[in-house]
Amino acid sequence: MLRLIHTSDWHIGQSLRGHGREREHRAVFADLCRLVVEQAADALIIAGDVFDSQNPSGEALRLLYETLRDLHAARPAMTMVVVAGNHDAAGRLEAPRDLLRAFNVHVVGNVRRQEGLVDSRRHLVPLRDAGGSVAAHVLALSYPTAACLPGLTRLEETGGGESQIVRAVRQLYAEMLDAVRDQVAGCPLIATGHLHVAGGLESEGAERRILVGGQHAVPPDVFPAEIAYVALGHLHRAQDLGGGRVRYSGSLFPLSATELGYAHGVTLVTLDGTRVATEHLPLARPVPFLRLPEQGELRLSELGAALQALVTRLALPPDLAVEQQPFVQVRLAREGLGSGFREEADRLAEALPLRLVEARAAPLAQPAPLVVADPLKPLSDHAAEDLFRLAFAARQQRDPDEAEMAVFHQVQALAAAEG
Known part of the structure; x- marks a missing residue:
C-alpha cells in the first residue's frame, strides 16, 4: 500500500490587494509538514502553480526551498514530485533539479524529447512504499505549452467536433504512456496535469483560460484509462471529475474573495493494488476570510457601523498586526450607490484592524426578455x-x-x- 498527498496551486509570492501572504503560506506549510508525518505519506505531488509569478522574488524562492527542506526533514523517505503550472517559469523552476534530488525532490518543467521521442527518464518517477519497494510510478507532466503539444500546427475543428488542441493534449498523454509502459512493469501509474478539465468548477476571475489558442477545457477522457489517478492543478476548488479518478486538490487557502466558501486543503490518495481511494484533508485558514453581511447586501450608509460591529464581535485589538487582520469581502445594495463607493468603503475601513479586499455592488437583476408587439414582423x-x-x-x-x-x-x- 502507498500513501500519497496531492496538493497544488501554492501561489507563493501572491498578494491580495497589496497585502502579502507569506505569513499565511508559512502557517499552511507548517501544517503540511505535520500532515505528512501524521498520514505517514510515502509521496507528495505538487501539481503546478508553485509560484504566483513567472519571475518570483528572492523571498518567494527562499520560502519554497525552506519548505521543501522542512518537508524532507519531517519525512526523509518521502518522494516529492513538483511540476510547473501556467504561473511558473518551467525552466527556472527546474533549474536546481539536480541539487533538489539530494532532498528526494523531482522537479519537471516542459516536456523533454530526444530525437523527437519523449525522454521518459525526465518524466517517470518511481514511488516507494514504507518497505522500500516500488509501489507506483508518477508520470509527471506540467502545463502543456504549445511547444509541448505534438503535431500542433494550426487551430481547426477535426472530425467529431474535437479541436486540434484537445486532440494534441490527448496525443501527448498517449505518447507519454507509450514511452513508459515497459518501465512501469504492472505498477499503478499516477499522472499529473495542470489544465482545465471540462466539468471543473472555476473561481470567478481567479483562474485564467490557459490552453493554447483560447481552448478552455479538455474532456476527462484525454487521460488514458490505464492511469490509476490523475493529480490535477489549476482550479482552486477541491473537486473530483471522471468518477473520482481525476481530481483537483485545490489551493491551500483562499487566493481571492471568490474562494471564500471553498473547503481548502490537500488530498490523501491511498493506492492498494488496483484500488484507489481519496480523502480531502482540510487545512485551517491562517487568518479569517469573511463576508459582510453573511447573506444578502447592506447599504453603503450602514457599512461603517457594520464594520465596527464585526471588529467588536471578533474582539480584534486596535493594534493587531496587519498580517493577522481578517480579510473582509463586502456586498453592497445597488440602490443609491454612486460611482465612488469603493473609495468610500476603503475610507470607512482604513482605521479598523481588518483588511477590506473587495467591495462589490449587488448584481443587476436579470433583464426581462425583449418582447416586440409582433414577433413575426421583421x-x-x-x-x-x-x-x-x-x-x-x-x-x-x-x-x-x-x-x-x-x-x-x-x-x-x-x-x-x-x-
Missing part, C-alpha cells in the same frame, strides 16, 4: 426608437427619460450621417 419594419425603448426597459426595468432619449437621437443622427 426588425427592419420596426421604428428604431421603439426598439430602443423596449431594449432599455428590459435592461433597466424602467422607461428611458428625456435625456437618455436625446442621447439615442444624437447617436442615431451620427449613424445616419456616416452611412
